[in-house]
Amino acid sequence: MSGRLEGKVAIVTGGASGLGRAVVERFVAEGASVVIADIDDAGAGDLARALGDKAAWVHCDHTRTDDCAGAVAFTLDRFGKLDILHNNAGGPFTGAFADIDDETLDRVIGLNLMGSLKMTRAALPALERQAAASPAGACLLYTSSLQGLKAKPNFSLYTVAKHGLVGLVRSLALELAPKNIRVNAVCPTVTETPMLQHFLSGVASDREEAMARLRATIPLGRMPEPQDTANALLFLASDEARMLTGVALPVDGGQMAM
Ligand SMILES: NC(=O)c1ccc[n+]([C@@H]2O[C@H](COP(=O)([O-])OP(=O)(O)OC[C@H]3O[C@@H](n4cnc5c(N)ncnc54)[C@H](O)[C@@H]3O)[C@@H](O)[C@H]2O)c1
Incomplete structure (x- = not known):
């Protein structure tokens, strides 16, 4: 039986750990070839080797324009095309807004918003070529968060960035629909990954x-x-x-319905 992504080629940023890792494993199991684009060379390399020929990894800090271009070039060289870009890399922030210095502002917005913008821009020509060549089109995915749809205190920068991704999804969905590129996001609630540790101490x-x-x-x-x-x-x-297309899908066990 063929997989649900048979023959497709994907890049997953932040694919070495947590949510991205689960996506890499699932996409490969469903027949896709996947490039793990991550700053964690050891983790990405181990995962790619464990998954075999259908997985590869490239060092990519998605906040760096050159790294984004390099990840796309690597993917085209290795697998010949690009059907799916999953912008997943991100990281935590908690703290009072009044205490945010410039370094924190640039780092958190850079990691959680600017990186996805840069990676999207770098991948668009390859996605457009693939969408023109295939009736199935091409696809952009984003890991936003429930904080991309609602808010809580002391999460300001993270919330701004994740709302920004949802805005980007809606805007690009309309801009790219005529080119048959679909653009969607998932908005997970708290999920048990290494990143969760950062939040737990604030709860109990x-x-x-x-x-x-x-x-x-x-x-x-x-x-x-x-x-x-x-x-x-x-x-x-x-x-x-x-x-x-243009969907921001909560993966939240019903929290958005409350
Ligand atoms: N875990 C949660 O509760 C939760 C909930 C909602 C949304 N999210 C989002 O899910 C995404 C993945 O988070 P996770 O929980 O799997 O975290 P994680 O820490 O397990 O994984 C993050 C991965 O991103 C990589 N990374 C970090 N900075 C990078 C950069 N500049 N360029 C490329 N890769 C980079 C890390 O090396 C790591 O492999 C993030 O965008 C996060 O905001 C997480």
Whole structure:
């Protein structure tokens, strides 16, 4: 039986860990060839080797224009085309807005918003070529966050960046629809990845207590796993979602319905 992404080529930024890693594993299992574009050379290399010929890795800090161009060039050289770019790399921020210095402002917005803009810009010519060559078109995906749709105190810069990604998705969905490039985002709630550690201490000093409190905020009563977000992205990337563009899909166990 053929996979749901058979023959497609994808780049996943931040693909060495957490949500991105789950996406890389799922996309490869569904028949795609995937380039892991990450600053974690050891983690990306280990994952690519474990997955075999259908995975490769390239050092890419997506906040650097040259690295983004290099990741796209590497992908075209290795796999010959690009069908899917998943802009996933990002990182945490918590703190009072009044305390934010210029370095923090540039770093958090750079990592969570500017990097995805730069990577998108670098990949667009290759995606446009592929969309023109294939009736299935091409596809841009973003990992936003529930903080891209709603807000809570002391998350200002992260919230600005993740809302920015949702705005980008809606704008590009309209701009690129005539070229048959679909543009969608997932908006996960708290998910157990290495990044979650950053938030737990702000919830409760005891880890189990913090996890229980977070779970209690989710109507389905369980915390999503990285695979839940990967499953949503698999659907959005697949031809089954051919009429979906401009969507910011919560992966939140019902929190947005509250
Ligand atoms: N874990 C959550 O609760 C959660 C919830 C909603 C959204 N998100 C978003 O999901 C995405 C992935 O987060 P995660 O939880 O898997 O975190 P993670 O820390 O497990 O993984 C992040 C990956 O990004 C890579 N990375 C960091 N800076 C980079 C850069 N400049 N260029 C390229 N790669 C870089 C890291 O090396 C790492 O492999 C982020 O955008 C995050 O904001 C996470």
